[in-house]
Amino acid sequence: MPGRLRTATLRVAQAVPVVIGVVVISFVLTRALPGDPAVYFAGPAADDASIAEIRSALGLDRTLPEQFLIYAGDLLRGDLGQSLSTGQPVAEDLARRLPASLELTGLALLLACGIAIPLGVLAATRPGSFADHACRVMVTAGVSLPTFFTGIVLVYVFYYLLGVAPSPLGRLDFAFIEPEQVTGFYLIDAAIAGDGETWMASAAQLVLPAVTLALFTLAPIARMTRGAMLAALGADFIRTARASGLRPKTVIYTYAFRNALLPVVTTLGMVFSFVLGANVLVEKVFAWPGIGSYAVEALVVSDYAAVQGFVLVMALLFVALNLAIDLLYTVIDPRVGFDGV
């Protein structure tokens, strides 16, 4: 096992330059503000003296490398600046709203993988069958669906026409009180509190947005699973396994599927990029109080610190997810090494 541990450590170390890159780009974005940020932050009634004061307070009178070091230092202390619209530190705002986004995105990903991977496997093992056609239709239609539009159609059908879904406004109906905060995930918190009604209510609120997000995510995962399974089933070692008289189930699941998982896990990285972006749109449609809708509200009132903080947090989340995926690699495939280890 020390070999594997070393690979994992190396992979974690490789994430460091990426994080630095992310910080550099987000620094460039904060400094690309139209006009002079000092004038902007000083407000319309400011005179030259107060602008100069704010300029030195913001560190804008120093050289760019110095500004970058100050910026990076602030980040290390967890300081993302002050939000103009809420008056709170951006980091606090984001931390409070992050569980809502994670709960939604996580559930949607589980749902998407839970449907797409079996569907892809079925489509590959039985070409020409119903599952194969269903897979093909969903793959083509899925990538053409604008997430925000799917969400609105689902609201119309399940809330307005059928009346089975609760009103698309946030995480919990007004009639319920938030469960006591432990993790911030309502489903888990309600379960810990042993409050069945609240659990059902928050689950009901979660279904439509999670399905919307999952529908969008299904397509690339199903496509990749199908392709990878087809490739794996066509390989020589599968023919050998079959010829040796192994049961079809063993051949498909133990031999082909485990090998097909690798490319699927690789695409998950790209899928995360889409999901985190689509998450913003879904949160807007369902008035979901996550970090996506926070950023949208901030954008409308030009609350730059809040938007930049959001972009940075999303990027760090994305880097962390990709890191997790790569570490998962070493579990699935012991052959994988980084840098020839």
Place this chain on the structure above:
Amino acid sequence: MSEPVATPASANAVQVDDTWLHHVSHVLRSNPVTLLAFVLFAGIVVIALFGPWIAPFDPMESNAARALEPPSLRHLFGTDNLGRDVFSRVIVATRLDLTISVAAVALSFVVGSILGSLAGYYGGWLDAALNRVLDMVMAFPLFVLAMGIVAALGNTVENIVYATAIINVPFYARLVRAEVNIRRDAGFVRAARLSGASDTAVLSLHIFPNALPPLMVQVSLNLGWAILNAAGLSFIGLGVRPPTPEWGIMVAEGANFIVSGEWWLAIFPGLSLMLAVFTFNLLGDGLRDIVDPRTRT
């Protein structure tokens, strides 16, 4: 190029054209879906070009007496909360949506091709630096990065185009870099160099054209994605401003009426958006079949 010199050039060209046309018509006949994609694409282009003349009503003209009417023969897609004809607005919006995405894709095509060619041809520190920068861009969830760029540059339609272009550049640059890199020492490249062609000429006239077929597939697949991206940005209130007809913003405005049952405000612009994206995706798959039959799925 390797044809015997004896054949007259024009006859040679005709013959190449013939086999190519034959191949295209074969692909189209064996895959009617691709044919459908081409027909839909032509339709969208016609609507984009002649939209203002096709639309039966002025897309900006409001009429309070006829607000929120459901679809009828007079108003095919109904009217919105200000009594504007939704059908006319959907038709007229085609041009703006298509312009934004085409401009963005064209921009990333040009920038990505230049960067990718240089990196693939010269290699070395240029290549390494470009790769690092692209990695940095790709480390962001792309839609989120586009939001950040628009927020930083200012909330205008041009900046939507720039933001969409920037998040697409890595795909083109990587593709072109790979295509150029495998050919930088190919026989025909050495021959061109020996016959005295400059680096620029070798790169742009001999190597780059080889990257065009896969690039075209990328462009077509990318257009659908660019439309989705631009519509998504205007859906959350970036870029295009409300009275302007644009699909994303129309869906956003219509979303307020969906909970009270006025579905036509959001559904029709949404469906148009879907159809456009669907067309470009089909077209991309079809082009890939024509360009490279091996990667067919």
